[in-house]
Amino acid sequence: MVEPRAGEITVYFYAILFARYPQVRQMFPQGMDAQRDRLLRALLRIVDLADDPESLVRFCGHLGRDHRKFGTLAAHFPAVGECLLAALARYAGPAWTLDIAAAWAKAYGTVAQVMISAAEQDEAVRPAVWPATVVHRVSRGHGIAEITVRPHITYEYAAGQYVSVETPWWPKRWRYYSAANAPREDGTLTFHVRAVAGGSVSDALVHRAAVGDVLQLGPPMGDMVLDAADHRKLLFVAGGTGLAPIRALIEEVAHRGGRHQVDLFLGARTGAELYAVDDMLRMAQRHHWLTIRAAVSHEHLPGIRGSLPEVLAEYGPWYEHDVFLSGPARMVVSAMETLTLNGTPPHRIHHDPFETPVLSTS
Template sequence: MDGWHAQVLTHERRGPDVAVFTCRTGVPLPFHAGQHVTIECPYRPWQSRAYAMANAPRPDRVLEFHVRAAGVAGVSAALVRRLKPGDMLRLSEPRGTLALDSFSRRDAVFVAGGTGLAPAKALIEELARFNRTRWIHLFRGERRLSDFYDRPSLDRMERQHPWLTVLRATSDEPGEDGEQATVADLIARHGPWPDHDFYVFGSSGMVSETLIRLDDLGVTPDRIRHGTYDITPAAR
């Protein structure tokens, strides 16, 4: 595939099947928060897979990616288990139309399951550059407390931005509040949401469940944007 070359700067394993890594392109990659690229790595030549950028565009050309491996083979497995600083990647042209509604003044709710956190972080980072009046809730859903792989970064964002609140739900064990709930349950518990923009990212099952719950809560489709970004059904 034609595209941009990028060198891996950092690579961190955040669990047995999750990695967060950064890379820098040689020339600027023109994209907006919410878009994705396909990645080809040297360990799976001629194969590629789509991943969302986890940051808004930066002057230093650094890109952050969150990857979950579903098995022992494939591009995701190579990016999680074999990738290392110094490796070269090939990135495709950015794709996707999902973006912030720059004309909206409504408060916003971001819902992220699994590695669906990546586009949510990118959009919040972009919003932070100009937000002065909008209150933001980020709901994170995972199966277990140990699955919240990017917690220090989110806690830091919450400290930096007084308008941001992060809430977490675990579907397979009691969460921080001692209760077991899906992220859709947590959203309903903290509602109603009469005038909020919603951005929903995660596995197809998690997204579908959340959209159904939002419909039950009276959130109209014109206030919802969503995308499927996690390759496993784990994040509900």
């Protein structure tokens, strides 16, 4: 009932939160648009998972651990719950009955407790943020920069996971980027960042960041990891800078001795937008188990032409494979539909959660 007015609800929620509890305002960035959108996606995700307790607990645990970087404390949760329920009540109108209010209060209490417990457990074993110095930067063209950082303290993550990043130029604005490499002995991480229109953080990273600058990293997140695969045959599909986590996963396969058969499809609108293809081809020359195909959808060139979902349908079926998808959400959704229609079981299709847009954030 309230979803059509969800944008208004989040504006009202933060307005009354800051009015009633002005001390929490300093935890948030000056510009609140991205924060409101993040809250909305989280709320919708929680409602979607109401009948899947295992996934709900996992998602809320991720939220709790990730919120440590904002300085969130257990004492903040009652204030947030009070204002959230007040916002829902205002926009639900007569539909907000005593029973509905009680159900939401109970649900919020459960979510809050899971988040608090996850944060407390996380605090016992690792920091909330990791300072990291930029040690290398190279332009990939077309608004893409490859940025390598070295965390000041050990940063443990798995290939395929994504990381929230804060720059010194936009305090409290965190954006998500996937690491483009499997864990290295020297501890460095490489990110592929595309500057997007109006994107303050991505623009700063692509055009302003230099060797010696210090960024802040949040905890690693995401379940699109190699251990999620049940089978030896793997299909990797990358659109645009979606290649970053896919590249990391391929490196992880190599580290484990190449015990998989890997098919990689790269896609872009034009040949010029197909970045890092040469790197991947050199990787395929070193590893006999890796096959690479590149496709463009909006330009007539020698080779494969079409969107990635179209090309997958042409070269399939892929029902014997575990599939990893990374790129624009529209491409991922379309590819999932194509794969399932052609026999790939949904539980073998892996991708980052849509409520945490890794590659399209600003």
